[in-house]
Every structure is written in C-alpha cells, then in structure tokens.
Amino acid sequence: MSGAGGGRAVGYAALAALAALPFFLSSYFQHLAVQIVIWSLVYTGWALMGRFRLTSLGHGAFLGVGAYVPTLLWNNYGVTPWLGIPAAMALAVLLAMVVGYPCFRLKVVGHYFALVTLALGQVVLLVIVAAREITGGSLGMTPRAVGHSWYALQLSDKASFYAVALGAWLLGIAAWHWVECGMQRPALEAIAEDEEAAAAVGIDVLKEKLRITALSTGLTALGGALYAQYLMYLNPESMSGVGISLQIVFAAIAGGMYSMFGPTVGACFTILLNEGLRVLFGTHFVGAANTIYGALLVVFIIFMPRGIVGLAERMVARPKPPGPAAPVVQAAE
Amino acid sequence: MAALLRLKDVSAGYGSFAALFGISLSVESGEAVGVVGPNGAGKTTLMRVISGLLPPTGGRIELEGDDLAGAPSYRIVAAGIAHVPENRRLFPRLTVEENLRMGAYLPQARKHFAERLDGVYGRFPRLKERRAQLAGTLSGGEQQMVAIGRALMSKPKLLLMDEPSAGLAPLVVDQVFELVRGIRAEGLTVLIVEQNVRRVLEVVDRAYLLETGHIRLAGSAAELKENAFIRQSYLGL
Amino acid sequence: MDIYLLEAIINGLLLGGVLALLSLGLNLIFGVIDVVWIVYAEIVMSAMYGVYWLYSYYHWPLLLACVAAIGIGALIGVLVHVVVIQPILGSAPINQLLATGGLLFFLQSLATLLFGTDYRNLGIRLPVIEIGDIFISFSRLIAFFMALVGAVLLYLFLAKTYLGTAIRAIAQDREIMGLMGVNERRIYVITSAIGGGLAGLAACLLVLQYDVHPFIGLTFGPITFMVCVLGGLGNMIGGFIAAFIISQIIAVGGYYFPVEVAEVLAFVFFIVMILVRPQGILGK
Numbered sequence: 144m145s146g147a148g149g150g151r152a153v154g155y156a157a158l159a160a161l162a163a164l165p166f167f168l169s170s171y172f173q174h175l176a177v178q179i180v181i182w183s184l185v186y187t188g189w190a191l192m193g194r195f196r197l198t199s200l201g202h203g204a205f206l207g208v209g210a211y212v213p214t215l216l217w218n219n220y221g222v223t224p225w226l227g228i229p230a231a232m233a234l235a236v237l238l239a240m241v242v243g244y245p246c247f248r249l250k251v252v253g254h255y256f257a258l259v260t261l262a263l264g265q266v267v268l269l270v271i272v273a274a275r276e277i278t279g280g281s282l283g284m285t286p287r288a289v290g291h292s293w294y295a296l297q298l299s300d301k302a303s304f305y306a307v308a309l310g311a312w313l314l315g316i317a318a319w320h321w322v323e324c325g326m327q328r329p330a331l332e333a334i335a336e337d338e339e340a341a342a343a344v345g346i347d348v349l350k351e352k353l354r355i356t357a358l359s360t361g362l363t364a365l366g367g368a369l370y371a372q373y374l375m376y377l378n379p380e381s382m383s384g385v386g387i388s389l390q391i392v393f394a395a396i397a398g399g400m401y402s403m404f405g406p407t408v409g410a411c412f413t414i415l416l417n418e419g420l421r422v423l424f425g426t427h428f429v430g431a432a433n434t435i436y437g438a439l440l441v442v443f444i445i446f447m448p449r450g451i452v453g454l455a456e457r458m459v460a461r462p463k464p465p466g467p468a469a470p471v472v473q474a475a476e
Numbered sequence: 477m478a479a480l481l482r483l484k485d486v487s488a489g490y491g492s493f494a495a496l497f498g499i500s501l502s503v504e505s506g507e508a509v510g511v512v513g514p515n516g517a518g519k520t521t522l523m524r525v526i527s528g529l530l531p532p533t534g535g536r537i538e539l540e541g542d543d544l545a546g547a548p549s550y551r552i553v554a555a556g557i558a559h560v561p562e563n564r565r566l567f568p569r570l571t572v573e574e575n576l577r578m579g580a581y582l583p584q585a586r587k588h589f590a591e592r593l594d595g596v597y598g599r600f601p602r603l604k605e606r607r608a609q610l611a612g613t614l615s616g617g618e619q620q621m622v623a624i625g626r627a628l629m630s631k632p633k634l635l636l637m638d639e640p641s642a643g644l645a646p647l648v649v650d651q652v653f654e655l656v657r658g659i660r661a662e663g664l665t666v667l668i669v670e671q672n673v674r675r676v677l678e679v680v681d682r683a684y685l686l687e688t689g690h691i692r693l694a695g696s697a698a699e700l701k702e703n704a705f706i707r708q709s710y711l712g713l
Numbered sequence: 714m715d716i717y718l719l720e721a722i723i724n725g726l727l728l729g730g731v732l733a734l735l736s737l738g739l740n741l742i743f744g745v746i747d748v749v750w751i752v753y754a755e756i757v758m759s760a761m762y763g764v765y766w767l768y769s770y771y772h773w774p775l776l777l778a779c780v781a782a783i784g785i786g787a788l789i790g791v792l793v794h795v796v797v798i799q800p801i802l803g804s805a806p807i808n809q810l811l812a813t814g815g816l817l818f819f820l821q822s823l824a825t826l827l828f829g830t831d832y833r834n835l836g837i838r839l840p841v842i843e844i845g846d847i848f849i850s851f852s853r854l855i856a857f858f859m860a861l862v863g864a865v866l867l868y869l870f871l872a873k874t875y876l877g878t879a880i881r882a883i884a885q886d887r888e889i890m891g892l893m894g895v896n897e898r899r900i901y902v903i904t905s906a907i908g909g910g911l912a913g914l915a916a917c918l919l920v921l922q923y924d925v926h927p928f929i930g931l932t933f934g935p936i937t938f939m940v941c942v943l944g945g946l947g948n949m950i951g952g953f954i955a956a957f958i959i960s961q962i963i964a965v966g967g968y969y970f971p972v973e974v975a976e977v978l979a980f981v982f983f984i985v986m987i988l989v990r991p992q993g994i995l996g997k
Contacts, residue, residue, distance in 0.1 A: 196807070254743075396811065434825075437820075
C-alpha cells in the first residue's frame with residue numbers, strides 16, 4: 144500500500160506544482176489559467192449531478208443567477224460581492240429547490256427531467272432579457288468599475304484573481320471529495336441505478352437528490368459570479384440559456400464526469416482547444432473552431448462516453464485476475 | 477422426400493450461456509411436428525433461432541435446402557417461415573385488422589391482402605366482428621387467433637407456433653388445438669412447441685423431446701405416446 | 714372584444730400551426746426511435762438556409778427551393794440517424810440526447826462558418842390581408858394552412874399505408890418486426906427522413922416570415938421541446954394540442970406584456986404543468 148500512497152503523494156505534488164505555475168507565467172497564460180480554473184469549478188459542479196444520472200441541460204440558469212445577482216446588487220445598492228456572491232449562491236440553490244423538489248417528488252426523470260431543466264435555463268435567459276431596464280437585456284451589462292479593489296472584487300492583476308479562483312476551485316474539489324467519501328456516493332449511485340430499489344432499502348431519495356442538487360447549483364453559481372467579476376462583462380447568451388448549458392455538459396463529459404479531476408481536465412481540454420483553434424484560424428474562418436469543437440463533442444459521446452479521464456483510467460487499469468466461473472443460470476424460455 | 481426444414485447440429489445461446497447443443501431435426505412438407513419438453517429446455521430458443529430472432533452459434537438451418545442460419549428475420553420470413561411468437565406479441569395499439577395487415581407486409585403478400593384477409597376472417601369469424609378494435613383490448617384467446625391469423629397472412633410454407641395454448645383457459649385451449657388440427661388438415665406444414673404434451677401429441681404426426689438443450693427422443697406421435705419415459709415423466713401415467 | 718386582442722388570438726392560432734408541425738416531427742422521431750433530437754431546430758435552420766441560398770443566389774423559383782429544402786431536411790435527418798444515433802442506439806438514452814446536442818453546436822457553428830452571423834432575408838414581401846380591422850400577414854396564413862396540410866398528410870400516411878403502419882408498429886414492439894418481414898433498420902432510416910422532411914417543410918414556412926441566422930434555432934427550439942413534453946413526449950396528438958395552447962399563451966401574453974415576458978409565462982406554465990402532470994397532457 145505504501146507504494147500506492149507514495150504514488151499518490153507524487154501525484155498531488157505534481158498537481159500543486161501545476162496549480163502554482165500560472166503565478167510565474169505571462170499575463171496571457173494567466174488569463175487562460177483563470178478561465179480554466181473558473182470553468183473547472185462550473186463543470187465540477189455540474190458533474191456532481193451528472194455523474195448520478197441527474198442530467199441537467201439548464202445549468203445556465205444557475206450560472207446566470209450567480210453572474211447577475213451580485214452585479215445588480217453592487218451596481219444598484221453598493222453591496223460588496225463578498226456578500227453578493229453568497230446571496231447569489233443561496234438564490235440559485237433556492238431556485239433549484241423550488242423546481243427540484245416537485246420534480247424529484249413526482250419522479251420526473253430521464254428525458255423529461257433534462258427537458259424541464261432546459262426550459263429552466265431558457266426561462267432565466269428570457270427573464271434577464273425581459274428585464275432589460277435593469278440588466279441591459281441582450282446588450283449585456285458591466286459591474287460598476289472602481290479600479291483595483293478587493294472590496295469590489297475587481298482585481299486588475301490576473302495573478303490575484305487566479306488565487307481567488309483557485310480557492311473557489313479547491314472548494315469544488317473539496318465538495319467532490321466530501322460526496323465521494325461519504326455515504327452520499329453509494330446512496331446516489333443506488334438511486335441512479337434503481338430508484339425504487341434504493342427507496343426500498345431505506346435511502347431517502349428525495350433528500351439525497353435535493354442535497355446534491357443544492358451542492359451542484361451552488362458551485363455553478365459561484366463559478367458564474369467569479370466569471371462575471373473577472374470579465375467585468377455579462378450578457379444573457381453567454382451566462383444562461385441553452386448554448387452555455389450544453390457547453391457545460393460537453394466539457395464535463397469530455398473530461399470525464401465520473402472522476403474528481405475529470406471536469407477540470409475537460410476545462411483544460413476545451414479551453415485550450417478553443418484557444419488553439421482561435422489562434423490557428425484567427426478571424427479568417429469565424430465559426431470554424433466551434434465547428435470542429437462541435438464535431439469532436441459528437442465523436443466523444445460516441446466513442447468516449449467516459450471522457451478523457453475514463454480513457455486514461457482504462458488504459459492504466461491492470462487486467463483483472465480470473466474470477467470464479469459464472470454460475471449456471473436458468474434460461475428464460 | 478426432401479425435407480422442408482432441416483436443422484443440422486444447431487447450437488445457440490445467450491452470451492456465455494449455451495441453450496441449444498447440436499440440435500438436429502427435420503420437418504417434411506405437409507407434416508405437423510411437435511417439440512415438447514419442460515420449462516427451460518430451450519424450446520423457445522429453438523423457435524427464435526429458426527425464425528432468425530436469435531443467431532445460432534453453429535450448425536445449418538435449411539429451408540428447402542437453402543441454409544438460413546444467421547440470416548435476419550425479415551429474410552427468413554420472405555423465404556416462407558412464419559413465427560407465432562410466445563405470448564402472442566401483438567401490436568397492442570394497432571387494431572386487429574392493422575395487425576393482420578402487418579402480417580401481410582411482404583410485397584408478395586400485399587398483392588393478395590384482400591383475399592387472405594377474407595380467409596382469416598372466414599377461419600376466425602369473431603375477429604371480423606372485432607376488426608377495428610385495438611389488439612391490446614382483446615381476450616387471451618382472441619389475441620391468439622389474431623397472432624395465428626397474422627402469421628397466416630404471409631401464406632407461409634412453414635408455420636412455427638410457440639406454446640399457443642400457454643396462459644389460456646381450458647375451453648380456449650381446446651379451440652386452439654382444434655385450429656392446429658384444421659390448419660394441418662389444409663396441408664400447411666407446422667412446427668409446434670408445447671408444454672402440454674398430451675394435447676400436442678394428439679395433433680402432430682411426429683415429435684421430438686427436448687431436454688436441457690438436447691434432443692432426447694424422437695419418433696411418431698403414436699410411438700411417443702407409448703414411450704415409457706414420456707408416459708412417466710410427462711403424461712403422469 | 715378589443716380588436717387587437719382578437720388579432721393577437723388569430724395570430725397565435727396561425728403561429729400554433731407551424732409550432733404543431735415542428736412538434737409532429739420531433740414526436741415522430743421520439744415515439745418511434747425513442748430518441749430526442751435536441752438538434753431539431755437546427756435542422757430547420759439548415760433547411761431555411763437552403764431555401765435562402767437556392768432562391769437568392771441560384772435564383773431557383775421559390776416553390777422549387779422549398780421542395781429542395783424538404784429534401785435537404787430529409788437528408789440531414791437520415792445522416793443524423795445513420796452517423797450519430799445508430800452507433801449508440803444501445804447505450805444510455807442520455808448519451809443519445811447529448812450526441813444530438815453536440816450536433817446542435819456543430820450545425821450552428823457550421824452555419825456561422827458558411828454564412829456568417831448576418832441576418833438573411835428572402836426579401837419577399839407577401840401582402841397583408843385586412844379583414845375588418847384585423848391585419849393578418851399572408852405568409853402567416855399560408856404557413857398555417859401548409860402546416861395543417863402537412864399534418865393531415867402525415868396522419869394519412871401513418872394510418873393508411875403499409876409503411877406508416879409499420880412505423881407505428883415498430884414503436885410498439887420492435888423485436889418482432891423482423892417476423893413481419895420488416896427490415897427495422899430501414900424503418901428507422903425512413904422515419905428519420907420523414908422527421909427531417911417535416912423540419913424542411915417547417916423551414917419553408919418559417920423562412921417566409923422570419924430572417925434566418927445561425928442561432929435562430931434557439932428562438933423556437935426550446936419552445937418546441939416544451940410543446941412536445943407538455944403534450945406527452947412521443948404523443949403526436951398531444952403535441953398538436955399543446956402547440957396551440959402554448960402559442961395562444963405567447964400571443965395573448967404578448968398582447969398584454971412584452972414578448973419576452975409572454976415567453977417566460979409560457980415556460981413557467983410548462984414547468985407548472987409538468988409538475989402537476991409529469992407525463993404531459995396525453996402522456997401515458
């Protein structure tokens with residue numbers, strides 16, 4: 144066992160080094176790093192539900208709430224984002240509970256659940272656009288700029304923002320770890336496999352689902368808030384609705400939504416790929432990068448449903464030793 | 477006489493579980509042949525292999541000399557084998573007549589749809605009354621009639637019947653076996669799988685005993701009726 | 714009654730026709746193949762570009778361009794099924810959902826690449842009809858009737874033909890279709906072609922009224938899914954009815970409130986309805 148423990152220590156050290164790297168890089172790479180870390184948080188949040196077959200196609204709703212609420216509070220009431228962001232997270236979780244409770248209670252699952260969440264994502268987008276007086280509608284809005292200020296969470300040097308984002312990301316990883324190591328994981332996996340059977344064994348299906356949903360949506364809202372603060376620009380299409388919701392799903396799946404760092408890998412992969420394609424094509428072929436990206440996503444679903452991490456795991460896994468012969472089963476005639 | 481259907485050393489299974497081991501049997505044109513045996517013997521698997529729902533893992537399945545083993549079902553049906561599945565398997569939300577229409581889907585059958593439909597209604601007058609009724613709302617016996625009628629719509633050379641009497645009331649079971657006798661008398665070749673050994677031996681010419689995937693006995697119906705093992709194990713005598 | 718309210722109701726009715734047509738295609742695919750084509754609105758978008766391009770650049774007669782669009786829709790439908798869906802028919806349903814989602818992204822980006830993000834318009838100005846004090850656009854009227862025609866043709870096809878009956882049958886018991894002499898793979902491909910063709914027809918009707926751009930699918934896609942789920946996913950009659958309910962909410966709501974608010978109302982109505990009756994209006 145000590146060998147495995149040693150290996151793990153090395154792994155964590157490498158991870159820590161990788162995380163510390165951006166502090167020493169140029170502003171451009173720091174920009175990428177901040178985005179990777181923030182989106183990793185969002186994708187990790189999504190995957191907390193996705194891995195247990197609670198596939199939401201509307202996480203843009205919570206991203207949007209997380210982005211707009213602190214900005215509106217800051218612009219209109221001068222509320223610091225340090226208070227505004229937790230408020231936004233609470234609001235996002237509340238929204239999730241309001242829709243989630245009846246959904247889970249009434250056993251809305253599978254396609255129906257996915258499409259209800261899609262509707263939710265659209266509703267938030269439409270509300271943002273409809274309230275154009277205060278949100279700026281489709282044209283977007285910006286947080287009231289005050290220069291470099293920790294109080295307003297407006298940081299002009301990217302390294303500082305990277306530190307903040309990293310902290311949030313660690314929060315997401317910690318949440319994952321908590322789910323992984325507690326009773327939640329086996330309970331939720333049982334629910335994902337067979338809800339009736341899980342209930343019959345005494346698992347409180349409703350509570351477990353609500354809890355993981357709260358965790359997932361809260362983290363997503365946090366990511367949205369940080370992204371808005373970082374970009375200093377929000378607009379409904381990039382912060383809510385079907386488009387961004389689908390992007391979240393794909394990145395999480397591409398990286399591998401069943402493992403702790405899978406969504407993070409997904410963020411690295413998609414952001415770096417996008418950036419690479421953008422550099423390659425520049426402004427010449429607008430849409431070429433995304434076209435390739437879209438095609439790749441389809442390929443991933445078909446050939447690598449467990450994502451990059453899943454593929455890596457399969458390649459690394461040792462072949463299983465031969466087990467006992469399968470018992471003879473009565474054929475169903 | 478060349479056999480209409482000949483199975484040579486056919487094996488089949490589900491994944492790692494083998495259900496049939498080297499089955500060889502034959503059905504002559506115009507015959508009625510039964511396959512009997514206990515639950516789990518592989519009788520339904522045998523039917524599915526012949527009609528193409530399950531690909532065999534080995535052996536030949538010859539219809540008039542052509543090997544159909546492994547061919548997709550729709551091609552086997554086109555070659556002239558119709559299968560009345562276990563549990564009827566009607567399309568529940570199609571009407572009786574639509575179910576019968578599905579039986580005549582093959583191009584060569586469509587041409588004769590009207591006359592064959594009349595034939596089926598002639599054989600099963602009660603179905604004609606219920607022609608516009610959804611198949612899922614029929615009684616078990618009526619569903620069995622539709623299932624058999626549907627198979628007859630393609631005017632098959634060989635009719636496979638999988639446990640036609642299963643789950644039916646005794647009175648209806650009588651009707652079903654009467655029906656088999658009638659179909660048989662019209663010259664249609666029938667291969668029938670049944671658990672009800674006593675009844676089926678009364679309507680077939682020959683029969684095979686299938687146990688745990690192997691043919692244990694074969695012979696004429698009269699021979700099997702007299703066979704001590706059969707009498708003891710299956711006829712309770 | 715206020716004449717403008719009446720006008721809104723009538724326009725809602727006309728809008729409902731096209732929405733109903735859209736829902737028919739989606740429900741057909743789901744009812745038969747058990748897959749939700751998240752990319753459906755983008756197939757419509759692609760066919761809209763087809764009409765636009767053939768009419769505006771190659772100067773095809775409009776009618777011919779529309780017929781071609783139906784063909785384009787059918788072709789895309791077949792490709793979607795054969796290339797993306799068929800390989801993963803056996804895997805978890807959510808994978809199929811997500812794969813079509815990836816296609817959504819792909820088609821949007823491809824359209825951006827090929828045509829740019831500008832709004833394109835056919836430039837056809839069809840007359841506006843005046844009945845009393847009510848103004849009804851002729852294009853909207855045509856769209857409504859063509860949608861109804863399409864629905865009726867689909868119904869006749871499904872009810873009266875061998876192929877249509879087979880399509881209904883395979884949704885009920887796929888395994889024994891082979892015993893009927895039916896090649897089930899081919900049925901799925903044909904169904905996909907019909908679903909895509911319906912999208913193409915809807916495209917013709919929409920391109921008469923609206924500009925086309927790569928992201929136009931987002932304006933009616935989510936609404937279409939909502940309509941289908943509301944009516945009971947896979948239930949074509951349910952979707953038909955739900956289409957008119959939703960379009961009325963949007964039209965009448967749009968009379969009293971801004972359009973976005975009306976759409977929010979429709980979505981909220983949908984969410985509430987699903988929670989009241991999770992299987993949809995006519996769902997099982």
